[in-house]
Amino acid sequence: MKELIKKLVETYGPSGNEDKIRQVIQEEIAGLADEVRTDALGNLIARKRGQNGGKRVMLAAHMDEIGVIVTHVDEKGFLRFGAVGGVWPHTLLGGRVVFANGTVGVIGTEKVEDEERNKVIPLEKLFIDVGAVDKTSVPVQIGDVAGFSRPFADMGKRLVAKAFDDRIGCAVLIQTMRDLKKTPHDVYFVFSVQEEVGLRGAMTSAYGIEPEMGLSVDVTLTGDTPEAQTMAVELGKGPAIKVKDGRMLAHPGVKRLLVETAEAIGIPYQLEVLERGTTDATAIQVSREGVPAGCVSIPCRYVHTPSEMVDYDDVTNAVKLLVAMLEKPIIL
């Protein structure tokens, strides 16, 4: 799976600009579904038909990543920018970005006064340098969007990359499609857009699919690093089954189903209570008349930095969990 993961995380695709990553995923899932379509918002929806009148199940992993958008180009060719999604200014200085056309930029800062040295440099003081000699030689323009640039690193058990949020979820969904040979359910694998700017792809795809159960597959924070937040989730202790996050309480029946499935197949799992942040499941849950919803989370350190870290065993166990859940009848 690592090759697939590397390909997914290194592909460009900030929110609203998911064409390239959608193309990559579409190639990866060719032949694995009965129907594949792209909806009006750009969600990639693959349907695997069930045989025996099971449930209509929606699984969502978002393919968009956070990024930056050009707001101004000055006479010397420096770009000012704004955030697309929850960009953390701490992580920007010295970072590299890549635009859709391949243009590379580095992030620099205005002069930092002595008394400001211990503070986070706000976005307004930063700029992107694309190596242009003047305004006319800048190969991008206002409104163009860049993703962060950072190579995938395989540390063996642990993996590091930008955009594990949520390409690791996309990888889990693709591998689940590969491994799921037979299911009674009508399963919709949704590679959603615009999650980072407000769960917008999940909102519309859930409305269109009208699922009877919805699951997101996304990353969650951990409490296992020095002086971390109070949180029981750790890397390598198994996929996390969501109980609560910043905006959603998982359906108790969905949570139970996942716990029982994990116990039945003997994989490790953790229960997740996340105090901030949320996933596509939040939007799925309140679609139309309401959908029992939950989330399988991949524990991830340093979320929304260019060096997000996950544990490979958690990833493969998440696939096992989803496959096992989809092979059996679902009773909530």
Add this chain to the structure above:
Amino acid sequence: MDIVSLLKTLSETPGISGYEDQVRQVIGEVFARYADEVRTDALGNVIALKRGTGKAEPRRSIMLAGHTDEIGLIITRIEQGFLHFTEVGGFDPRVLLGQEVVVHGRRDLPGIIGSRPPHVLPPAEREKTIPLDKLFIDVGLPADEVEELVHVGDLATVRRELTQLKGDFIASKAFDDRAAVAAMAVCLEQLAGMQHAWDVYAVGTSQEEVGLRGAITSAFGLAPDLAIAIDVTFGNQPGLSAAETVEMNKGPAIVYGPNIHPALHDTLVETAKALELPYQVEPAPGRTGTDAWAIQVTRSGIPTALIGIPLRYMHTSVEMVSVKDVERVGRLLAAFIARLDAGFMDRLTWKPAISGEK
């Protein structure tokens, strides 16, 4: 109806957002006494239908919404038998220290909320509210037994029995918004002895405290012609100005503002006057933070009103209401519903304004 004993049962039954099962069961049984049908939907909304007598098909319908969920606590981490927790909904951290709780583990366990004693606190910290992550629940059991009985993600509710205060007042936990549920029960009971043309959906909504989530889906599913949300509002007390509050035991607060269809507001006021029922008008200049906010923009839009039940000490375990106010809200709702006739929606226009005094 014995409103105090109903409120006692409603308030003392646990039902934290997303886990309203127990209180939903109680509410369903109460509503079923007066309704033609009671059902529960995918998000845990409990929906009672009392059919109207109107002949036109499809019959017009009104949705009443009062939320069933209460704020509570959820375990985030277990360390040496002590339970760290965070809130579900906006619990006031100032009132948690020293509370008794029930931890809903493999079985219910009594617990208490502890923190460091004042003697050892640095002076600067003594002056401040203790943040949630410095509080913990102690259930008194050895660590290994705790880990067996309690898991991360289990819930805890504050333990509190209803106190009958002097005068007309009672205090307990979760009157936000079980007082509204009681008012809906009063309304249904009243309607049992009245003629009403419209179908009435009394909805005990789920997950209001975490983002109006039950109201979003139940309003979508029911697609009513009109809706009235009932929720608690700030009653007068020391430290709050008259502009921020309504008065206790002076009747329902009929809310007015962009979240409210003006003609519905006016009709509620007219109804209160006709009943000679005391009422108050409460302005809400923006978001009301209630189910009304979600219902109003459901589908192609639903004319919505909001009635406030005056309440002191919101989001603590000693929320206080006037029993008479609860009863008045129920009567006002019933009388309003009885007024709804076949032509009501045609008169619900924006211009010219339907007359009515403010």
